Amino acid sequence: MAIKIQIPTxxxxxxxxxxxxxxxxxxxxxxxxxxxxxxxxxxxxxxDNGKLRPYVNVFVNxxxxxxxxxxxxxxxxxxxxxxxxxxxxx
Amino acid sequence: xxxxxxxxRYSRQMRFPGLGKxxxxxxxxxxxxxxxxxxxxxxxxxxxVRAGVGxxxxxxxxxxxxxxxxxxxxxxxxxxxxxLPKAEAAATKLRQINSSVKIEPIVAxxxxxxxxxxxxxxxxxxxxxxxxxxxxxxxxxxxxxxxxWVYGGAVGxxxxxxxxxxxxxxxxxxxxxxxxxxxxxxxxxxxxxxxxAVNIVASYQATEAIKILSGNTAVINRELIIIDVWENSNxxxxxxxxxxxxxxxxxxxxxxxxxxxxxxxxxxxSLCGRNAVQVSHRVRGKLDFAYLxxxxxxxxxxxxxxxxxxxxxxxxxxxxxxxxxxxxxAIIKGTSEPDKARTLYxxxxxx
Numbered sequence: 130m131a132i133k134i135q136i137p138t139x140x141x142x143x144x145x146x147x148x149x150x151x152x153x154x155x156x157x158x159x160x161x162x163x164x165x166x167x168x169x170x171x172x173x174x175x176x177d178n179g180k181l182r183p184y185v186n187v188f189v190n191x192x193x194x195x196x197x198x199x200x201x202x203x204x205x206x207x208x209x210x211x212x213x214x215x216x217x218x219x
Numbered sequence: 220x221x222x223x224x225x226x227x228r229y230s231r232q233m234r235f236p237g238l239g240k241x242x243x244x245x246x247x248x249x250x251x252x253x254x255x256x257x258x259x260x261x262x263x264x265x266x267x268v269r270a271g272v273g274x275x276x277x278x279x280x281x282x283x284x285x286x287x288x289x290x291x292x293x294x295x296x297x298x299x300x301x302x303l304p305k306a307e308a309a310a311t312k313l314r315q316i317n318s319s320v321k322i323e324p325i326v327a328x329x330x331x332x333x334x335x336x337x338x339x340x341x342x343x344x345x346x347x348x349x350x351x352x353x354x355x356x357x358x359x360x361x362x363x364x365x366x367x368w369v370y371g372g373a374v375g376x377x378x379x380x381x382x383x384x385x386x387x388x389x390x391x392x393x394x395x396x397x398x399x400x401x402x403x404x405x406x407x408x409x410x411x412x413x414x415x416a417v418n419i420v421a422s423y424q425a426t427e428a429i430k431i432l433s434g435n436t437a438v439i440n441r442e443l444i445i446i447d448v449w450e451n452s453n454x455x456x457x458x459x460x461x462x463x464x465x466x467x468x469x470x471x472x473x474x475x476x477x478x479x480x481x482x483x484x485x486x487x488x489s490l491c492g493r494n495a496v497q498v499s500h501r502v503r504g505k506l507d508f509a510y511l512x513x514x515x516x517x518x519x520x521x522x523x524x525x526x527x528x529x530x531x532x533x534x535x536x537x538x539x540x541x542x543x544x545x546x547x548x549a550i551i552k553g554t555s556e557p558d559k560a561r562t563l564y565x566x567x568x569x570x
Binding site: 138139148173182184186188192193195211213215216 | 396
């Protein structure tokens, strides 16, 4: 069982149309690195000069990594990492 | 209505134990400011006016258009024909629904110079807007004056909502530190929107409003609600530990009201004699023209080079031409009205 990264709608075009991508890695950073290895086009949607864009939040099993260990948050197989950008319309 | 008992119309919700007669009386005595009266705003206003919230101020800068009718529940074809402002059209419907509620429609563009005035006598601020500039302004005003507010957003089949109680819960900037740059997230014009997604988000917002105004803050939602009606997902993520973000939140911890102070946001200048308006939007970094062009080509004709992007479209029979620069600035030809230009910018370039 791998780690699953859930891809939000505005980024799916850059992830081969997928809503979920399986990755490996022991931390959030490693998992996102693996995602970018598989789908390099998603890089600019997520990062700006190596920093996560400030309107994209990363949740590990529904917990925000900013109150865990940020990008160093440890993850294991079976964990779901969700990328959640702010929703603008209305 | 010729009711002898004016509370009779609220009997079904008063019978709900969480509300009761005392909760209803609090609703009747309460005042809200609704920022924006489009898809979210019409649903929120409809629920709150029927529920008997005493005073509802509705601010919106826009007019009713045919493409609104699919989801903006208070409007009809006659409002389009009569070219009515949304705030006025909504007020007329809402007064027919419940004449005992005081409705104050305001046809205006919400900005940093007027929002504090619109909110100062309100018990609660509700987000019915379609852009983050207004939401961060609401957040600044709410935190500065200690007023609760409820965020809602919807696009495509998705939506989210979050309740902000100053001093108790995280504020919008604790959770989403900065606004998406123009063109980086979808808008209802570029990505489309399903009416049920908006109705659900707005219904969550209205429920939170009823809880707060009736004094039931113990049961408010303290998580970020995220729904997708097409993919059948409904999740709540924990945001409570982000409150004040260890003293670093610029808004609720440091009390720097950057949007209210004008450090961010949009400024418009009407370009005299050219039937054009310049919209200056401060963005971090540069716009990605290739990406923006990909989004805009669904709505009109797009060309771009290294320096600028041209986008031509026809909206309700009127032609407009956008010239967008890398720094987020745009010149919009086809109108001399700043409000119209800001609306077009928010719709197509987004925020």
